[in-house]
Amino acid sequence: MTASTTPAHDAPGHATPAHGTPDHAPEHDIHTPHAIAADAPRAYDTVVIGGGTAGLSAALLLGRARRRVLVIDAGRPRNRFAAHMHGALGLDGMPPLELLARGRAELEHYDVEVVTGEVASIREVTRGLAVRREKDIGNGDGNEDGHGHGHGHGNVDGDDGEGNVVYTRSVLVASGIEDHLPGIDGLDALWGGDVFACPYCHGWEVRGRRLGVLATSPMSAHQALLARQWSEDLTVFLAAGAELPREARGRLAARGVVVVEDPAVAAESTGGRLTGIRTADGTVHPLDALLVSPALQPRDRFLAEIAPVRVDTLVGSFLQVDANGRTSPPGSGRPGTWSIRG
Ligand SMILES: Cc1cc2nc3c(=O)[nH]c(=O)nc-3n(C[C@H](O)[C@H](O)[C@H](O)COP(=O)(O)OP(=O)(O)OC[C@H]3O[C@@H](n4cnc5c(N)ncnc54)[C@H](O)[C@@H]3O)c2cc1C
Incomplete structure (x- = not known):
């Protein structure tokens, strides 16, 4: 600015x-x-x-x-x-x-x-x-x-x-x-370790392991398709209320990605390491790492x-910025003298 x-x-x-x-x-x-x-x-x-x-x-x-x-x-x-x-x-x-x-x-x-x-x-x-x-x-x-x-x-x-x-x-x-994580028990404590957002940043360290993606919005399908690059053993879990579009489900199935329909309720861990995701029906799905898209x-x-x-x-x-990265002028409405570059 x-x-x-x-x-x-x-x-x-x-x-x-x-x-x-x-x-x-x-x-x-x-x-x-x-x-x-x-x-x-x-x-x-x-x-x-x-x-x-x-x-x-x-x-x-x-x-x-x-x-x-x-x-x-x-x-x-x-x-x-x-x-x-x-x-x-x-x-x-x-x-x-x-x-x-x-x-x-x-x-x-x-x-x-x-x-x-x-x-x-x-x-x-x-x-x-x-x-x-x-x-x-x-x-x-x-x-x-x-x-x-x-x-x-x-x-x-x-x-x-x-x-x-x-x-x-x-x-x-x-x-x-x-970052605001979805309300799943145990998630906060693992954030930045076995629970992370960006596979380019931290995917290499868990390549080939049992990976999960916690879907929080329709966009999570994209994250899952991306994460598939790092492991063939990939499961999508649904946060409460999250839905995946039918078309996205088809693409995930084509790449061998399993979707667990019962909502995820807790991240299980031992010694600060993720061990699994517990779903509402009480099942614990063993897992080594989980990708989450925080709000x-x-x-x-x-x-x-x-x-x-x-x-x-x-x-x-x-x-909101224009093509040059400038915001609107502040309250005064005075044009041209202010900008914020994001
Ligand atoms: C868990 C995790 C792991 C990541 N790992 C990687 C990685 O391996 N590689 C990679 O490239 N990227 C990684 N990222 C992304 C990376 O963190 C961001 O791209 C980077 O931090 C952005 O830098 P920044 O300076 O814009 O913001 P920040 O690093 O968030 O710095 C902003 C600073 O502003 C301060 N601040 C906020 N409000 C105020 C205020 N009102 N007054 C004064 N100070 C204020 C904050 O306290 C903070 O110190 C990771 C992100 C997360 C969440």
């Missing part, structure tokens, strides 16, 4: 404080729209919301482009449940959090600060945006997920009684997606005030 491309360094009257030196909030009321100039002392060129792979990559390029950047990260990357990541060239098998720790270390060479926190809201102000953090949930020493939080906690103090506020000329949203929810509630237009898709509600 871009409001302006003028670097904060070059803004008239802007004095860049020393890196890591606390600065003080201007005495403005953040709740008064248009009251705060974005060239106030604490303005950044870009605040990146989310310090996962996308946010840190963006921060690296912005830092190298001599932009003054703040990354605010709540420290819950989507793949934190997985011990290893796959399919990333040169990094295959690396623990996901190690990749992020490396990324943060690389950012130390640039004018990029990384802080831990949860952005609660964004408000339009004169020539920029005010970004409010919910609360301080750490200062670089890690959090409940064991995710390190890097360096730089200098320029974002100034608790206004409700949280910390920073000012910026642009915001880059990289806050990712939240996807973009983590972008903090955009509510700006309210870009959304679009409902088969996999959830997302920001």
